[in-house]
Amino acid sequence: MNVCAITMVYRDYFALTQWVRHYSNQLGIENLFIVVHGHDPKINEIAAGANIWTIPRDNLEKFDRRRNWMLNKFQSGLLKFYDWVIRTDADELICVDPRVHGDVKQLLESQRDDAVFSMGLNLFEEIEDDEIDLEASVFDQRAAAVISGNYSKAWAVREAIPLMRHGVSITTDGKLTHSYAFPKGVYLVHLKFASMQDLVDTNETRVALGKADLPGMPGLGWQKADNHARRFFERVERLSVTPWDEATTYAHNLILSDMKFSEDDGVIRSPGIPYISRTILPEWFKTADGSDQ
Numbered sequence: 001m002n003v004c005a006i007t008m009v010y011r012d013y014f015a016l017t018q019w020v021r022h023y024s025n026q027l028g029i030e031n032l033f034i035v036v037h038g039h040d041p042k043i044n045e046i047a048a049g050a051n052i053w054t055i056p057r058d059n060l061e062k063f064d065r066r067r068n069w070m071l072n073k074f075q076s077g078l079l080k081f082y083d084w085v086i087r088t089d090a091d092e093l094i095c096v097d098p099r100v101h102g103d104v105k106q107l108l109e110s111q112r113d114d115a116v117f118s119m120g121l122n123l124f125e126e127i128e129d130d131e132i133d134l135e136a137s138v139f140d141q142r143a144a145a146v147i148s149g150n151y152s153k154a155w156a157v158r159e160a161i162p163l164m165r166h167g168v169s170i171t172t173d174g175k176l177t178h179s180y181a182f183p184k185g186v187y188l189v190h191l192k193f194a195s196m197q198d199l200v201d202t203n204e205t206r207v208a209l210g211k212a213d214l215p216g217m218p219g220l221g222w223q224k225a226d227n228h229a230r231r232f233f234e235r236v237e238r239l240s241v242t243p244w245d246e247a248t249t250y251a252h253n254l255i256l257s258d259m260k261f262s263e264d265d266g267v268i269r270s271p272g273i274p275y276i277s278r279t280i281l282p283e284w285f286k287t288a289d290g291s292d293q
Helices: 013-027 041-046 063-078 104-110 196-210 225-237 244-256 283-287
Strands: 003-009 032-037 051-055 084-087 092-096 115-117 119-124 144-148 154-157 167-169 186-193 267-269 277-280
Touching: 003 013, 003 063, 003 104, 013 032, 013 041, 013 092, 013 104, 013 186, 013 196, 032 063, 063 084, 092 104, 092 154, 119 225, 119 244, 144 244, 154 167, 186 196, 186 225, 244 277
Parallel strands: 003 032, 003 084, 032 051, 119 186
Antiparallel strands: 084 154, 092 186, 115 154, 119 144, 144 277, 167 267
């Protein structure tokens, strides 16, 4: 069972450190592929041993469209050599409940569908949390999370089908050509809010890109990244904490009952519900990357 993981990154050193640690423990560093947006020696240090491909950053026009096209082509090419390709952003970690699936490779080996979705979790820093230690797993330092439909994304494929808008394309010319699974016990942990220290740096980059006067750039979510972050923390402070099993069962049923399908491009995706439940991660997340912690 050959599985690889790919991502694309620009400067996000905290998230990439976590991404490399997490997936190298599960898949082997040699099976990680990292697209770097602009030459950056520090990325090479963080991801030493991985497969690193640097692309130029001198033209940001139609940035999102070109990036997604490239990554889908890269993903399809890797499937000539791998059984499954995992594709996430650098600040997204796939975790599977070992009581249900064992590990990521065992989960994928059991799948008969062409693409796999996960439940999204926004991990966040609480007031009493210490500043993040880059050398330690984020799961040893953070446990508060909000279940999010926005980040309940398609994250792995075994066929050459595009990942788009957090979903996956399952039809061609109006005919069903591929299938997807949304298994219980599979989680995409989004790290954007897990470190306030690093969120400040990330938002500076997002605001600059969002305000660039070029077509095809990210929208208001990047142009007003600081406001978005502030609203997130204000909203989660008002949410009561729901026990893990209750929160995830409710969220799984809610998301699956409202999956969104676009006839225009055949993409199936989760409903964009940002705040489904606030909860606390169970202890098994501390070894979710296959390490012996």
